[in-house]
Amino acid sequence: MLKNYLILLLLVAFYSCKKADAPPPPQINTFYKETVTADDRKTITPDEAQTYHVNKTYQYEYRTGNPGNYEYNYDVKGINDKGDSVFGNINVQGKYGAGILMDSIAEIEISTEWISKGKLKANDKKGNEYNLIVK
Numbered sequence: 001m002l003k004n005y006l007i008l009l010l011l012v013a014f015y016s017c018k019k020a021d022a023p024p025p026p027q028i029n030t031f032y033k034e035t036v037t038a039d040d041r042k043t044i045t046p047d048e049a050q051t052y053h054v055n056k057t058y059q060y061e062y063r064t065g066n067p068g069n070y071e072y073n074y075d076v077k078g079i080n081d082k083g084d085s086v087f088g089n090i091n092v093q094g095k096y097g098a099g100i101l102m103d104s105i106a107e108i109e110i111s112t113e114w115i116s117k118g119k120l121k122a123n124d125k126k127g128n129e130y131n132l133i134v135k
Contacts, residue, residue: 036071038098038109040091059118059134061089069093076101076120078132086130090120101130 044052048064048071055063060072070093077087080103090099090112097112101122110122110130122130 036091036093036097038100040071040098065093072097075135076132077135078120078122078130081129086132087135090122090132092120101132 044064051064051066053063054061060074063070063072065071072092074090074092075087076090076099077085080086084103086101086103086108088099088101088108088110090097090110092112092114095114097120099110099112101108101110101124108124108128110124112120112122112132115121118134120132120134122132124130
């Protein structure tokens with residue numbers, strides 16, 4: 001009889017306990033951005049300055065960040081879809097990046113994507129396409 005009451009008490013206690021909500025995941029403070037913008041190449045934040053690195057062996061101008069999450073800065077040159085020469089500076093993180101190109105008329109804000117080693121495809125806000133190489 002006592003055994004039955006003990007089992008009943010345990011069952012009541014088990015089903016009457018409220019399930020605690022899981023705490024929200026912790027927020028990670030980081031200076032890494034989800035996407036690279038053209039303005040990223042203009043300034044280096046204090047956090048980025050701590051990891052600023054130049055190595056003349058490689059084609060990038062400088063890099064910031066930590067292993068697995070680097071952001072690289074490159075000087076580029078190439079042609080637009082009309083065959084005119086363009087040049088500029090971009091920041092790239094992973095496969096994608098952004099920057100500014102100069103042609104004979106104005107500065108052009110672009111987004112970029114690696115297509116092979118040292119070669120990028122870029123597009124501006126008007127839909128114009130550019131073929132670029134790293135200088």
